[in-house]
Each structure stands twice: as structure tokens, then as C-alpha cells.
Amino acid sequence: MSEDPVVKTVNPVKIYQNGDVPVPAVRGVDLQVEAGEFVAVMGPSGSGKSTLVHMLGGLDQRTSGEIWISGKRADTLSESKWALLRRRGVGFVFQFFNLIGNMTVADNVELPALLAGASPREARQRREFLLGELGLAARADDPPARLAGGEQQRVALARALAHEPSLLLADEPTGNLDTRNTRDVLRLLSQVHKKGQTIIMVTHDHRAASCADRVISLLDGQIVDDAPIPAARRGPRRNAGDVIELRG
Template sequence: MNAVVRTVNLVKIYQDGAVPVPAVRGVDLQVQPGEFVAVMGPSGSGKSTLVHMLGGLDTRTSGEIWLDGKRVDTLSESAWALLRRKKIGFVFQFFNLVANMTVGDNVELPALLSGASPKVARRRRESLLAALNLTDRADAAPAQLSGGEQQRVALARALANEPALLLADEPTGNLDSRNTRDVLRLLGDVHKDGQTIVMVTHDARVASLADRVVSLFDGEIVDDGRITRRRTGTAGEVIDLR
């Protein structure tokens, strides 16, 4: 079976100023179908740059990127745009919703763009909005929503085209604990249904849903391993009420 994501010695060096700044320094990463990978590490470790390159939102300096068995780092910008519509869902820390469309249409649009029939797109929209407790906000404009609600809309939108790969960059950065709970539940559900996910996050609750955690430091992978499930604990292992 082909890996959904494969990078070979992936490098990104920013050349904005006089001094070149290496952000990603030789990353070899493989993500199998259905895997949920959390990418963690201090700020400036190259996490966001890596995930942006995987989604074609930033170009690589050298190395290879393969998605679903197809080499993509050599694609033109328009070919990337097409590939994203079909295969990739993206959630950013800032939601990038279309301001003059309703919440519902924001969610429905990617499904239509990916070629789903209007009926299928509508059904997808309704089930995602319901899963994120947003059904009664469907006709609102994004600006009328709270930050937490907008973030949930952004997640619904990213999942609307049933992407082969969901990429996310700090998707719970703006959520309070109740909103986070809805997002966690949906992420857990889609992952159970086989959704492949690569997610940059500082949020340990979200990261702990992943199968695997990849830690970056200074643009390199310094740890890559599974999160073991123990299912034995109580809160007493962390909080000791004396």
C-alpha cells in the first residue's frame, strides 16, 4: 500500500534577508493510510513550514514530496490547487473563511469544487455542521461567529471534500474547553473512519488522540514514535487529593 505522505530529505531554507534561514533540514517522513500523526516541537522548530509544504502552500528548497504515490513537489501552482481540491483538507490557526458566504456555504463549497453532486455536498454539509454543533449557525456570516465557532467551521470545511489527507496547523488554538471537546470528538470519529491526519499542535489533548507523535527540533525530526494507550488510569495519577 502506498504511503499517503512521503518526504525524502525535505529541506526548506528561507532566503528573505541577507542570511539564509533553514527552517526544515532534511526531513524523511512517511504517513500510512488511516494514520493520525501529531507534529510537536518548540516554536521555530519547522512544524508549520513542514505541514505547509505538504499542502503545497509553501515550496520546498530541495528534496521530494510524494502524496498518494505521486510526486508533487514539482507541480505547478495550478496543479497544486487542483490536487488540494480533490485530496487535501487544510485547517489553519486563523480560519480563512470566505467572509461574504454563509457558514453553511463555506462548508459546502469544497465538496462542490471537488466534484461531489449538489445532493451529496448538501448531505455532507449537514452532517458536519451537526457533528460540530453548528446547525443553527448555518445561515450566519462567519463574522457573526465567535472565534471558537469559526474554528469549528474551518474544520468542517476542511473535511467537506472527504480528503485523502487532512492537514492542520494548530486547529484548536482558539477553542475553549467546551469547543475543544466537540472538535476532539469529530477528529476522533473521522480518524476511526480511516481519515489520515497530519496535525501540528501544542494542545496535548488533541495530540493524545494521535497514533504517533513526531517531534521536530531545529528543523529535524528528533523523535518519532507511537503513543501507547494504557486505559488503566484515573485523574489520581496526575492530581493527588491529599
Template sequence: MRRAEPPPAAPHMLRVEGLVKTHRVDGGEVRAVRGVDLEVRPGEFVAVTGPSGAGKSTLLHLLGGLERPDQGRIWLDGQRVDQLSEARWAVLRRRGVGIVFQFFNLVSTLTVADNIELPALLAGRSPRQVRAARQELLAELGLTGKEDSTPADLSGGEQQRVALARALVNRPALLLADEPTGSLDSKGTREVLRLLTRCHERGQTILLVTHDAKVASAADRVISLFDGEVVDDITLDAAPYPSRPSRAAADVVKLQG
């Protein structure tokens, strides 16, 4: 719906022009991102896929302000951000952009509850609101009861979900996530997908990098990155859940007697 009729002058949630990033490693150069143009409208759920080394994580780091582009420009919600100082980025990440990286960057000395609540308290919300938001997120992610654990007590999959909860606690307009299900089993993946879908339904914009096709297929739009360039940009079927799907699982696995 949102995609079909964008308001005429609506700013893009995210706009990228001619993005280039080259990493220098061991005296050599790796052109990680080689001229990416991208537009994401408010409310879109976009997955970026591609083989490892295609530049997916670098692209996400550029979009989240963790790395600076060599060339190109980035606008977040109409604001030019590629030249912002680290301090300005920190504010942006607290207010409008939630980010989950492959390395979860949880504060090891804080409890799970404090890790999640911290960004919301820094943003000036009331402790009561913040506690309610934290409890809701933990419940949605199947982590109720882990409030008082520290990150070291958690499995990789649990830490990953805590990082996601932290990124979502301020209900950011844009969520950027790098392999948000990378350490999860299928149950954990399902919980994360359910939460992301709910965020999407609430109108939050999501851009995630994933190698998991199940995760990619939950998005409305899938961008394929290859060798630092966008090679395909597709919109997936939006048909509502069919009561009797024509393509059943058995067609795919060729189940027959």
C-alpha cells in the same frame, strides 16, 4: 490494527525525503526545515509537536503545497507532488487532501453553509449530498444554527471549526491541520477531537501540528520537531480504555489527604 499489518506493497499516504526549507527574512536566513524524512501510512493519526519556531507550520505548508521546498521530495498517496503547479495542487486539495491552516481563509462574503459546501460543489457532488454532509459536520462541531451567519459574525473558535468542516466536507483521504484547536476553549477542543477521532476511525489519515498536548495525545503517533529536525518519533499506547485505570488523575495531581 492498521498499523500492525500494512499490506506489503501499500503506498505510503505520505512520504517525505530530505525536505529542506530556508526562509529569507530581513537579509538573514532562517532554516525552518532542515532535512526531514517522514513516512505516514494510510489511516495513521500523526501529531507533530515542538516549540514555536521549530518548523512545524513550515513543514505543514510544504506538505500541503503552499510553499515549495528548497530540497527534498514529497509523495502523496504514491504521487510525486513537490514540483506540481499551483493549478494541480488546487485540484489535489479539492479531491484528496483537506487542509486547515492557522488563518482560516474563509470567504468573508459567503455564509457558513456556502463556505463549507463550496469545495464539495466544485468537486461535482450533488447539492443534496453536499447539504447533508454540511449539516452533519456542523452538528458534530456544535455549530448547528450558524448556517446563515457570515465569518465576520463568528468568534475565532467558530471560524476555526467552520474551516475544519470545509476541509472535511469531501472526506479527504488525508487531512493536514495546523493548530486545529488553537482558538478553542476546552469544550470546542473536545468537539474537534471527537470529530478527528471519528475521521480516524473511518480510516482517514490525519497529520496535525499542535502545541496542545491533549490534542497530541489523541494521535497514535507523535513526532517531535526541534530546530527544523525530527528529534523523536513515538507510538503512543494503544491499549483500549481500561475499566479501572491504574493511573488515575489523582496520581498526576497528587491528590491526597
């Protein structure tokens, strides 16, 4: 393993063309993410946060600037080279899940692992672990269409993690989920993060963001804050009762 940062950007700019009007979505976001970091990217809608991770995953071409993934220049790659990079090293989970409809849930999850070179046995074990963690073991043989939206979202997360990517990009991974499903997704993210998974997650949900250990706030395509979240304090054992104050 090299000690290069997993992600490094140098003044990346993305300008969309809206008719004759250029619309800058990202305006020079210098960013460095080290291996093992869990970074949340926040900001109001239109702040450029989704565009930023799409560029990091090669799904959006940058207008100018540089993007480096694990020490390799990525923004100059061709589409097919990007696809190869994603297959090997980047997992992507979106708000909309794009599961393959005519394959079972299990096959959807195992596929990326197999494409990345895992043996069928490894792929199956990884799939069983991930679906188990997300409470979906019983749905393994179903087609995705038979699952509820929240379940499909969790399958998409399992798929993104199947090949143990060195970088997980997540765009609003809890966007459509209810409280319980959100909790399952966040628990899994925290768990793989503890095992060293690097994660960049775009979210507007502060509860989700607080699982990260660093939060980057964007506004109008620029970083307005980039700071670690203060660690939970150790100290005397607390319980839920300490959260409230009862008055007569």
C-alpha cells in the same frame, strides 16, 4: 486504492531568505505516513513544524528534496496542479480560518465538496453532519462574520473535511479555542480518524496531540523523536476517582 503511503518525503529542506541570511526552517525531515494514520507534529516555535505541513500542502515551496502524496510526486507540481490536488485529495485547516465572508456558513462548507465533484445532495448531507457534530447546525445560514472566533474555527474544520480528503492537514486547529471548543474539535478529529481519515496535525497542545496515535517531535527543523503513543490500557474499569488520591 493504491497502497502507497499518503505522504512520503525524501530529505525535504526549506531555507527562508532573511535579507542576506539564509534561515533553514526544515532540514531533511524524512517522513512516511500511511493511510488511516493520525500523526501529531510537535515542537517549540521555530522548530519548523508549520513549514513542514505547509510544504506537504503545497503552500510553501521546498528548497530541495521530494514530496510524494498518495504515490505521486508533488513538489514538482505547478501552482495550479497543486490547487487541483488539494481540491481533490487534501483538506487544510489553519489557525486562521480564511472563510469566505459573503457566503453563508453552509455554503462555505459545501463548496469544497461541490468543487470535488459531489452532488448538491451529498454536499448538503455531509455539511449537515459536520456542522451537527461541531454544534453549529443552528449557524448554517449565518455569514461567518457573525460567528465567534471559536465557531469560525470549527466551520473551517468542517470545510476542510467536506470533500472527504484522503489527507487532512491541520495547523494548530485548536490554537485559538477555549476548552469546550477544543473538545468539540478533538472529538470530531477522533471520530473521522476512526472512520479512516488520515490526519497530520501540527500542535503545541499536548492534550490535542494525545488524540493522535503517533507523535513526531521536531527541533531545529529535524526529527528528534517519532513514536506511537502507547494505547490506553484496557483492564479494570476506571473512573475519574482513580485519578486522585485523597489524603487527610
